[in-house]
Amino acid sequence: MTTDGSQTQVPAIEVRDLRKSFGELEVLKGFDFHVNEGEVVCVIGPSGSGKSTLLRCVNRLEEPTSGQILIEGEDITDVDADVDALRSRIGMVFQSFNLFPHLSVLRNLTIAQRRVRRRSKAEAHEVARSNLERVGLLDKIDAYPSHLSGGQQQRVAIARALSMDPDMMLFDEPTSALDPELVGEVLAVMRDLATEGMTMMVVTHEMGFAQEVGDRVVFMDDGAVVEEGPPEQVLGDPQHERTRRFLKMVR
Amino acid sequence: MSASTAKPASTAKPGARRPRRLTKRQQQRLVRGVLYVVFVAGLVGLVLLADWETTRRNFFNVELARTMFPEVLTIAARNTILYTFLAFSFGLTFGLLLALMRLSSIAPYRWLATIYIETFRGLPALLTIFLVGIGIPIAFGTRWPTLVTITLGLGIVAAAYMAETIRAGIEGVPKGQMEAARSLGMSYTRAMISIIIPQGFRIIIPPLTNELGLLIKDTSLLFVIGTTPATKELLKFGRDLLNINANATPLIVVGVVYLMITVPLTQLVRVLERRNARSR
Ligand SMILES: Nc1ncnc2c1ncn2[C@@H]1O[C@H](COP(=O)(O)OP(=O)(O)O)[C@@H](O)[C@H]1O
Ligand SMILES: [Mg+2]
Numbered sequence: 001m002t003t004d005g006s007q008t009q010v011p012a013i014e015v016r017d018l019r020k021s022f023g024e025l026e027v028l029k030g031f032d033f034h035v036n037e038g039e040v041v042c043v044i045g046p047s048g049s050g051k052s053t054l055l056r057c058v059n060r061l062e063e064p065t066s067g068q069i070l071i072e073g074e075d076i077t078d079v080d081a082d083v084d085a086l087r088s089r090i091g092m093v094f095q096s097f098n099l100f101p102h103l104s105v106l107r108n109l110t111i112a113q114r115r116v117r118r119r120s121k122a123e124a125h126e127v128a129r130s131n132l133e134r135v136g137l138l139d140k141i142d143a144y145p146s147h148l149s150g151g152q153q154q155r156v157a158i159a160r161a162l163s164m165d166p167d168m169m170l171f172d173e174p175t176s177a178l179d180p181e182l183v184g185e186v187l188a189v190m191r192d193l194a195t196e197g198m199t200m201m202v203v204t205h206e207m208g209f210a211q212e213v214g215d216r217v218v219f220m221d222d223g224a225v226v227e228e229g230p231p232e233q234v235l236g237d238p239q240h241e242r243t244r245r246f247l248k249m250v251r
Numbered sequence: 252m253s254a255s256t257a258k259p260a261s262t263a264k265p266g267a268r269r270p271r272r273l274t275k276r277q278q279q280r281l282v283r284g285v286l287y288v289v290f291v292a293g294l295v296g297l298v299l300l301a302d303w304e305t306t307r308r309n310f311f312n313v314e315l316a317r318t319m320f321p322e323v324l325t326i327a328a329r330n331t332i333l334y335t336f337l338a339f340s341f342g343l344t345f346g347l348l349l350a351l352m353r354l355s356s357i358a359p360y361r362w363l364a365t366i367y368i369e370t371f372r373g374l375p376a377l378l379t380i381f382l383v384g385i386g387i388p389i390a391f392g393t394r395w396p397t398l399v400t401i402t403l404g405l406g407i408v409a410a411a412y413m414a415e416t417i418r419a420g421i422e423g424v425p426k427g428q429m430e431a432a433r434s435l436g437m438s439y440t441r442a443m444i445s446i447i448i449p450q451g452f453r454i455i456i457p458p459l460t461n462e463l464g465l466l467i468k469d470t471s472l473l474f475v476i477g478t479t480p481a482t483k484e485l486l487k488f489g490r491d492l493l494n495i496n497a498n499a500t501p502l503i504v505v506g507v508v509y510l511m512i513t514v515p516l517t518q519l520v521r522v523l524e525r526r527n528a529r530s531r
Contacts, residue, residue, distance in 0.1 A: 059434060061430055061433065061434065084433075084436050084437070084438050085436065087433060087434055087435070087436045088435065088436025089436075090434070091434075092431075092434035094427060094430070094431065096427055098425075098427035098428060098430065098431035099431075100428065100431070100432075100446055100450075101450070102449050102450050102453060111435075111445055111446075112432075112435035112436060112437060115437060115441055115445060116435060116436040116437055116441070117436075157431075160435070161434075161435070164435060164436065
């Protein structure tokens with residue numbers, strides 16, 4: 001899915017020397033990273049290495065301590081940046097789904113369209129329906145989240161994010177909370193998204209997915225990039241001892 | 252059915268298995284038996300010894316009770332419910348504001364709300380009612396309309412209690428909900444209104460209903476600010492009749508009316524709690 005060679009293009013996401021500390025604990029230690037438009041980048045690494053923190057900094061759910069984050073060339077670490085407008089352009093999918101349990105599936109998908117995008121009811125419904133169809137859950141439009149399986153909930157969460165017509169999607173271990181037999185249906189939806197050309201940054205432990213769908217794999221450990229490259233290289237022929245040890249552990 | 256089929260099992264080994272001590276089951280049965288006997292004896296004693304005629308005349312005087320109707324319902328009960336409603340509405344609205352202030356990222360708001368909540372939860376409700384109903388009118392020489400005085404007198408304290416309940420409700424909503432809402436581009440305020448507060452309130456409906464029940468009973472403190480015949484609530488209504496007639500029947504009648512209001516409410520809380528427990 002990589003865009004072929006238009007050198008003038010700015011990356012969808014660019015992270016420069018990002019540092020993030022929680023009190024004394026430095027979690028990100030000078031992180032440099034980018035995702036091009038239409039690219040699928042999979043971020044792998046041991047638990048506690050700062051993957052979620054990195055992802056959450058990108059849409060400023062966490063405030064970076066220092067460094068720069070540019071979204072489509074625009075510096076979002078700027079104090080004057082309109083964070084709400086920025087977030088509405090970046091879809092985010094959480095490990096724990098985080099659907100709104102008091103709202104029906106339809107309302108989960110329309111509430112931000114109506115309140116943030118100011119779309120008409122009819123338009124919001126139309127968008128919601130087409131996105132539910134995309135994830136194969138149109139028949140659940142009137143259900144409540146608690147009546148859905150984990151896999152279905154995560155697919156609704158993806159449809160909810162897509163309903164805002166985001167320019168890019170962030171996934172934080174979207175299948176880690178799922179029973180093994182439900183992982184496939186969520187990965188299938190993500191694979192379709194990638195095929196359609198969505199810019200994606202995916203934190204995952206699903207090496208098969210990274211191998212097959214990822215344009216690039218980034219292995220991080222202890223708050224910094226250890227190595228990155230095409231999946232065949234990073235997963236198939238890792239250059240660093242830490243990468244090899246990690247891969248041996250997860251396989 | 253016949254004796255020959257009913258007996259053999261228990262008499263198969265006469266004496267052989269006869270327990271020297273009572274089994275645990277038998278002990279329990281004995282204790283229960285004794286408790287029943289005590290209960291019945293007490294009841295019989297009460298019936299035999301009590302002065303039923305005096306009791307009837309002073310507590311269950313039907314003629315006197317009859318004179319209380321319909322005013323006990325149309326004026327007294329109505330006022331109790333009206334005052335409760337006003338104070339509850341004020342307490343809920345102001346309590347929500349205080350709860351949001353306590354959760355605010357702006358420190359002075361937090362301090363202010365904390366001071367308010369600690370103050371009015373720490374004072375006797377009666378003191379606040381005196382303050383609003385008598386202290387302030389004396390100090391400033393102004394008299395608010397009675398309903399305003401009543402709403403504030405009860406509502407100021409109710410708000411302090413409800414603020415803590417509401418805050419607990421809001422904090423009980425998983426953090427991921429706010430993050431999901433914000434990640435969709437909602438502002439903090441929008442996320443609060445559409446996502447967090449509705450879920451928080453669902454959690455706290457049972458405790459809030461409890462507070463409503465407490466408030467109903469607290470309306471009985473309002474007598475201290477002085478009432479006219481038209482503004483009496485239940486307890487004041489009953490007390491005045493008690494004094495006039497030197498008879499306790501009005502208190503019994505008023506008590507029954509209170510229970511008619513509060514018992515359904517506590518039942519409602521139970522239903523809500525059960526429903527809440529099931530939906531988790
Ligand atoms: N809000 C927070 N406050 C304090 N420490 C945190 C916070 N969030 C994450 N951390 C710490 O930062 C480190 C990295 O966490 P995280 O980014 O979640 O790692 P990963 O997603 O790779 O497992 C962990 O040691 C974690 O305990
Ligand atoms: Mg994580």
